[in-house]
Every structure is written in C-alpha cells, then in structure tokens.
Amino acid sequence: MHALLLLSALAMAQPACSVTVEFAVAAHHDENGNNKLDTRWLVIPNEPLGMSNNAKGGMGPPSYSDAAFILSTDTTLNINMLRI
Secondary structure: OEEEEEEEOHHHOOOOOOOOEEEOOEEEOOOOOOOOOOEOHHHOEOOOEEEHHHOOOOOOOOOHHHHOEEEOOEEEEEEEOEOO
C-alpha cells in the first residue's frame, strides 16, 4: 500500500524567488474511519503509516533530517504505507 501526495509550492511560483522550503510528511491510513491513529500496547501504531523519503525509525519515529525534503515548484511524493 502506498500514498501519493501532490504538493505545490506557491512560494516558488515567481522566478525571482529564492526561498528554500523544507518539509517532512507523515501519513497514516485511517482504516476504520475514526479520525485518529489507533494504537496497540505501548502506543505502537495499529494502522499503516509512512513518512516522506520512506524514512524509518528504530525504536520510535525517524529523525526529521531523514524525512525532510526540499519543496520545489511541484513535488510528488510516493510514500510506502507500512504496518508496524
């Protein structure tokens, strides 16, 4: 399972703009539609989730620097959704 996110950088629309915009994205699939990330014992996610750059953490979430990317004009992210 994967999520496809399309991001537009409005700040980059003007050619003279030299702003660098950095983001990290976390996504989860709300399988039961209750508008929250369900967890198991010790707050382990019970629904598929993924991070930008498909970053993975060890004993917790990945670092921001592993998930961060530079947003330019139009950016497409392909995020693999995994069940932990």
